[in-house]
Amino acid sequence: MASNVTTSNQRRPSVVACPDCDLLNRFPEDYRSTLLCARCGAVLYRRRPNSIDRSLALALAALFLFLLSNSFPFLAMKSGGFVQETTLLTGIRELWKQGLQGLSLLVLLTCVVAPLAQMLGLLYILAPLKWGRRPAVGAARVFRLVQEIAPWGMMEVFMMGVLVALVKLGHMATIVPGVSVYSFGALIFVMAAAFSCLDPHLLWDRLDLRR
Ligand SMILES: [Zn+2]
Structure with missing residues (x-):
């Protein structure tokens, strides 16, 4: 499971750490896309419709x-x-x-x-x-x-x-x-x-x- 990096005054996790290679990836703004790790391609977030x-x-x-x-x-x-x-x-x-x-x-x-x-x-x-x-x-x-x-x-x-x-x-x-x-x-x-x-x-x- 990807871990989220947040600070206390942020409303959403802005970056997600890849569980496979530890690269910090920027979290999508609109939740409408699947987020893949930019380095190793691991799925960090998958949209779940409705x-x-x-x-x-x-x-x-x-x-x-x-x-x-x-x-x-x-x-x-x-x-x-x-x-x-x-x-x-x-x-x-x-x-x-x-x-x-x-x-x-x-x-x-x-x-x-x-x-x-x-x-x-x-x-x-x-x-x-x-x-x-x-x-x-x-x-x-x-x-x-x-x-x-x-x-x-x-x-x-x-x-x-x-x-x-x-x-x-x-x-x-x-x-x-x-x-x-x-x-x-x-x-x-x-x-x-x-x-x-x-x-x-x-x-x-x-x-x-x-x-
Ligand atoms: Zn990765």
Whole structure:
């Protein structure tokens, strides 16, 4: 990732250091062009068209999928005429009851709290920008926070664990994936897409207009 060189009274990074050869390149004024390193040709900045619109739409879709994932059963286990359904939150509560408090809190943090905070943070930053108003109060701080909690969102690790359990428990009981498994799976991709559409350079520039 290219590092930016700024001074406190500049609104945008004026130069970008090439991560491959360290050459300082001047940042484009209008965000409409791709910036290549003048010496080695490495891509330092690639324009992402309609990044605010796309990220906002994807963050809204992610929030919808998140609500869906927490409202419907995750898995149903059928064994000897006995059926037990679990949702994401009841699963976390069961872990707590079984004495696995640490694991329970970890799943809560990485699969519920961190992703929800990221989605709400994105919506808080992007919605006022989309509708042409000034950036929301503290939006720059929220954006920094959203970037800092990103490593704590581990929905894909959880999903992988669920898939392994599905295969392993398959011969002991009939496991029926619920609506939530599909919406949760989709949520992982939609969240990744929302962040990949985001243009941090453009966003920082828009958020800086408050100053
Ligand atoms: Zn270079």
